[in-house]
Amino acid sequence: MKHVIIGASGQVGTYLYQKLGQVGEDVTGTYYRHPQTGYKALDMSDTEAVESLLSAIKPDVVWIPAAMANVDFCEENPELSYEHNVRAPQIVAELASKQGARIVFFSTDYVFDGMNGPYQEKDPVHPIMVYGQHKAEMEQYLLTQVPHSLVIRPAWIYSRDDNPRNFVYRVLSELKRGHAVKAVTDQWNTPTPSDGLVNMAWKALQDEFEGILHIVGPERLTRYELTKRIAKAFGYAVDLVEPVTTESFHLPAKRPLNGGLKTQHSSYRLVAGRDFEPLF
Numbered sequence: 001m002k003h004v005i006i007g008a009s010g011q012v013g014t015y016l017y018q019k020l021g022q023v024g025e026d027v028t029g030t031y032y033r034h035p036q037t038g039y040k041a042l043d044m045s046d047t048e049a050v051e052s053l054l055s056a057i058k059p060d061v062v063w064i065p066a067a068m069a070n071v072d073f074c075e076e077n078p079e080l081s082y083e084h085n086v087r088a089p090q091i092v093a094e095l096a097s098k099q100g101a102r103i104v105f106f107s108t109d110y111v112f113d114g115m116n117g118p119y120q121e122k123d124p125v126h127p128i129m130v131y132g133q134h135k136a137e138m139e140q141y142l143l144t145q146v147p148h149s150l151v152i153r154p155a156w157i158y159s160r161d162d163n164p165r166n167f168v169y170r171v172l173s174e175l176k177r178g179h180a181v182k183a184v185t186d187q188w189n190t191p192t193p194s195d196g197l198v199n200m201a202w203k204a205l206q207d208e209f210e211g212i213l214h215i216v217g218p219e220r221l222t223r224y225e226l227t228k229r230i231a232k233a234f235g236y237a238v239d240l241v242e243p244v245t246t247e248s249f250h251l252p253a254k255r256p257l258n259g260g261l262k263t264q265h266s267s268y269r270l271v272a273g274r275d276f277e278p279l280f
């Protein structure tokens with residue numbers, strides 16, 4: 001099959017591009033602001049550019065991990081968030097589906113309010129910040145307007161990449177310098193390894209899964225516990241990790257506290273060692 005990944009330069013996109021290449025698929029990746037050799041430049045809000053790319057390639061599947069994923073930036077710039085998280089991916093989905101391609105869109109656990117997690121696919125969404133509202137709006141568009149769409153919700157994605165977008169990298173960068181790392185004790189979530197996420201997403205595509213699918217790591221823990229595990233696994237003193245509350249950061253966007261996801265579909269539960277290589 002022919003695949004296009006919009007946002008192959010991102011954390012998930014990088015793993016997805018590798019995975020599809022490994023399994024012998026024909027894959028084209030795009031970047032936006034971080035050029036990568038072999039990828040094509042694309043701003044998905046540029047309708048003509050999207051149209052020209054899709055009509056040249058005629059993909060069977062269009063993956064959209066691309067997003068404006070900085071939650072606080074979105075809160076302070078709701079118009080830009082709408083442009084990048086709703087209008088632009090809608091254009092991609094509309095044009096691609098008109099050509100007969102399947103859409104795989106990456107959404108988020110932040111469509112939930114974090115009052116009563118972990119959440120299943122059937123639970124009603126209730127976002128508490130702009131980013132979550134826009135992701136929920138995009139989900140709704142796909143589920144109602146674009147037949148056969150697959151909407152994947154991961155949560156707190158991490159990887160092995162040396163890239164500031166990766167939480168593990170950010171923690172280790174501080175610890176390497178002997179700096180303490182503040183981590184919140186009141187946010188619960190289900191951290192998701194990028195390798196497991198793309199392995200399971202590929203399986204879901206092959207199974208022709210349609211609708212919403214939660215793909216998350218097998219454990220639910222606080223950011224504080226997660227950060228201590230990372231420190232321990234990489235040989236740093238865990239007391240460099242300082243417990244704090246979410247409120248102490250005074251961030252623009254609210255965060256779900258009692259959050260996290262689980263899936264109703266048992267064959268899509270990630271298993272360490274089988275679906276991903278544990279990092280900590």
Ligand SMILES: NC(=O)c1ccc[n+]([C@@H]2O[C@H](COP(=O)([O-])OP(=O)(O)OC[C@H]3O[C@@H](n4cnc5c(N)ncnc54)[C@H](OP(=O)(O)O)[C@@H]3O)[C@@H](O)[C@H]2O)c1
Nearest residue numbers: 007009010011012031032033034043044066067108156157
């Ligand atoms: N990271 C998490 O913890 C997390 C948790 C839950 C859900 N998600 C969702 O999972 C998906 C993947 O996350 P991620 O961590 O891989 O995000 P990421 O590392 O920030 O990557 C975002 C990608 O989108 C591209 N992009 C941004 N704006 C674009 C535009 N206008 N046109 C084309 N490409 C554009 C970026 O390109 P450049 O880098 O080249 O600019 C990059 O490749 C996102 O949809 C995110 O909302 C993430």
